[in-house]
Amino acid sequence: xxxxxxxxxxxxxxxxxxxxxxxxxxxxxxxxxxxxxxxxxxxxxxxxxxxxxxxxxxxxxxxxxxxxxxxxxxxxxxxxxxxxxxxxxxxxxxxxxxxxxxxxxxxxxxxxxxxxxxxxxxxxxxxxxxxxxxxxxxxxxxxxxxxxxxxxxxxxxxxxxxxxxxxxxx
Ligand SMILES: [Zn+2]
Numbered sequence: 764x765x766x767x768x769x770x771x772x773x774x775x776x777x778x779x780x781x782x783x784x785x786x787x788x789x790x791x792x793x794x795x796x797x798x799x800x801x802x803x804x805x806x807x808x809x810x811x812x813x814x815x816x817x818x819x820x821x822x823x824x825x826x827x828x829x830x831x832x833x834x835x836x837x838x839x840x841x842x843x844x845x846x847x848x849x850x851x852x853x854x855x856x857x858x859x860x861x862x863x864x865x866x867x868x869x870x871x872x873x874x875x876x877x878x879x880x881x882x883x884x885x886x887x888x889x890x891x892x893x894x895x896x897x898x899x900x901x902x903x904x905x906x907x908x909x910x911x912x913x914x915x916x917x918x919x920x921x922x923x924x925x926x927x928x929x930x931x932x933x
Pocket of ligand 1: 837838841855859860863
């Protein structure tokens with residue numbers, strides 16, 4: 764599996780361009796000179812265009828905010844990684860999509876921050892939700908990320924369900 768996407772995103776953290784969780788995407792896009800706006804329902808989730816040397820990113824307003832954030836980070840990944848623009852209606856190459864996903868994951872949910880925060884004592888079963896809110900990503904994206912980083916407890920070490928209530932009030 765390629766690590767190029769993650770490495771490119773890590774440079775935003777090690778270079779001090781990003782410093783805080785959750786990532787301030789508005790500030791990041793502003794500092795990079797990328798215009799971002801929302802388009803109405805229907806059509807594609809995201810479209811990137813270059814007009815007079817200025818990059819514009821258009822995002823579907825119907826997407827829930829966490830998904831919109833991930834999609835914006837994914838599109839930034841395509842730009843940063845130098846993936847050539849595609850013609851409308853033509854799919855991107857699968858490896859480019861994977862790289863852009865890796866970039867977005869590391870940008871919004873950096874491994875160092877997740878390893879630190881997933882070590883906190885969070886109630887079992889709530890960790891994904893708590894961390895998803897903290898990093899402002901979807902619960903699904905957080906679940907995948909935690910599993911990939913090996914931060915999820917294995918089923919064997921998960922404590923048994925609490926039966927105390929049933930024991931007290933049979
Ligand atoms: Zn893509």
